[in-house]
Amino acid sequence: MIEDKNQQRTKLSDLGEFGLIDHLTKNFKLNQPSTLKGIGDDAAVLKFDNKKIVVSTDLLVEGVHFDLSYMPLKHLGYKSVMVNLSDVYAMNAVPTQITVSIAVSNRFPLEALEDLYAGIETAAALYNVDVVGGDTTSSNKGLLISVTAIGEVEHEVYRSGAKVNDLLVVSGDLGGAFMGLQVLEREKEVYKVNPNNQPDLEPYTYIIERQLKPEARKDVIQLLKDLDVKPTSMIDISDGLSSEIIHLCKQSNVGCDLYEDKIPLDPQVISTCEEFNIDSTTIALNGGEDYELLFTISQEDFPKIKANPSLSVIGFMKDASAGMHLVTRGDARIPIKAQGWKNFND
Amino acid sequence: MIEDKNQQRTKLSDLGEFGLIDHLTKNFKLNQPSTLKGIGDDAAVLKFDNKKIVVSTDLLVEGVHFDLSYMPLKHLGYKSVMVNLSDVYAMNAVPTQITVSIAVSNRFPLEALEDLYAGIETAAALYNVDVVGGDTTSSNKGLLISVTAIGEVEHEVYRSGAKVNDLLVVSGDLGGAFMGLQVLEREKEVYKVNPNNQPDLEPYTYIIERQLKPEARKDVIQLLKDLDVKPTSMIDISDGLSSEIIHLCKQSNVGCDLYEDKIPLDPQVISTCEEFNIDSTTIALNGGEDYELLFTISQEDFPKIKANPSLSVIGFMKDASAGMHLVTRGDARIPIKAQGWKNFND
The missing domain is CATH 3.30.1330.10 (PurM-like, N-terminal domain)
Incomplete structure (x- = not known):
């Protein structure tokens, strides 16, 4: 007591x-x-x-x-x-x-x-x-x-199975849930000031749905089975691409090059980022709650997935000593750092 | 919005x-x-x-x-x-x-x-x-x-398997956790008034332990296995004896006579109830968190359990039309009502 x-x-x-x-x-x-x-x-x-x-x-x-x-x-x-x-x-x-x-x-x-x-x-x-x-x-x-x-x-896939030279693949597109949240937060502030204001959310329907009604990628698991692709490692994107890449790399003891120009972004994410004056790559890397699947496959499986609109190859797994980097459109190499959700901040 | x-x-x-x-x-x-x-x-x-x-x-x-x-x-x-x-x-x-x-x-x-x-x-x-x-x-x-x-x-036991003429059995003793809570609440009030007061909790060690460090009855499950007794129905006592008896009876579609004089009470529960001027039967019926097991057995299993100090036969299952009653020491029949925890009270 x-x-x-x-x-x-x-x-x-x-x-x-x-x-x-x-x-x-x-x-x-x-x-x-x-x-x-x-x-x-x-x-x-x-x-x-x-x-x-x-x-x-x-x-x-x-x-x-x-x-x-x-x-x-x-x-x-x-x-x-x-x-x-x-x-x-x-x-x-x-x-x-x-x-x-x-x-x-x-x-x-x-x-x-x-x-x-x-x-x-x-x-x-x-x-x-x-x-x-x-x-x-x-x-x-x-x-x-x-x-x-x-x-x-039947065949569980851990975070730890990625191999050097594997390809890094992501389903769907990224950053939508986070930008949807930004729009909703903005409209909330507007509503506080003027409760009679009717917001026009039409330009944001996709990203708001990503925030309010995300779908788990049941279809992707079925697709991989149908395509006879067994991922070597896998994780879902709840905290943001950077943080999930770091999990895969650390647990698999590999490094990674992530290509900025390969990161899949919906046009609404791009336009809303412009409107909010935020860099869309930063959002894709650090915005959470997309609930897409991030996984690695061996290169021999590449032909099976390359034509699929639901899947994007965004990177390449390297030796752990090479570290984890974002390769920008301008060919700069920037170390990947976790941001993720900081729930315990004061 | x-x-x-x-x-x-x-x-x-x-x-x-x-x-x-x-x-x-x-x-x-x-x-x-x-x-x-x-x-x-x-x-x-x-x-x-x-x-x-x-x-x-x-x-x-x-x-x-x-x-x-x-x-x-x-x-x-x-x-x-x-x-x-x-x-x-x-x-x-x-x-x-x-x-x-x-x-x-x-x-x-x-x-x-x-x-x-x-x-x-x-x-x-x-x-x-x-x-x-x-x-x-x-x-x-x-x-x-x-x-x-x-x-x-291997052999799961549901709440719904009690039969007419089965015996109602409880492990351990009842009401301790609730009375332990009463003592702790009282000492908290004393502490608020005088933080230097050192409470003498010695007379209450058993019931305070029942509240602060309950044990799940792993041993009783093993005992029943060793005795080759398969309960016909079972539930744990988290909300109070009355409420659990009602669950067993309703889900099994039977009635029940519960004998007041058979309800197992620890001497510390009895003395603390006297000190707090509360009826110990009421506490056993409605005090929660004892985490004892309440179960029914067929009468032919009675000889296997009757000598066991961990188990008390406290009642008898009847036809549903007979209802659920507490048979008091004075032979009065009082309908059993659920009290349990009322977490949603205003």
């Missing part, structure tokens, strides 16, 4: 989000024969009898991960499922079940939670996962959603 | 915690062949190849489920694991893995989280489960812990 005021205090922001879970669990032992992979990838891999399953979990916190002033609850429910399914797909697995827990303050009426669960139900039906459990409790402030996803996998 | 002020608003407290998850998920379909049991028991049951696994998840919220002014973080970490393992044991399963996610405000230094994870590590080692995943994020206020537990099961 008596607090020691002289205890050592290290701020969480000194460590950063990525380091924290690793730091806290670094001494944890794995003893179960059914555990193939614990902490450190997009999901854990377990093996029961001859079936391998993956397990991934995420928390979404109001005021940190979402703002209900522009995020409809139905979309939030949908997105909270997508965030987790994306991790399952990033293991080359197929999701089968989820559990959904919420902590919610009394300011939310039942009808708000019905909207949230309608979004969860829509996502579960569309991605063919069963909602098999959960917990509901009150919170002192705001809304928090915790989703755990389970999937089946 | 524009809130409809005329929307229908049903307060969450009108529905109660038990009704909420059922209400929100009642239309959800189960489509996966690997899903044997979804929402509605202590854990979901999944089947991969020939192995059945169970999955259970719980949220613990600061200010709702715990108070850090008397709950040391190491104990909290330990307890957050126990709460989930208890659900796994209540399915007659053996836990194998857990994931642990936390949302935490910046007021917590790293050292506080290290304490929390030390408790998690101790629990995981003692109960032989691997910590295989998790998420850490910031919160706007306080600490929230979300744990998901996975276990293996």
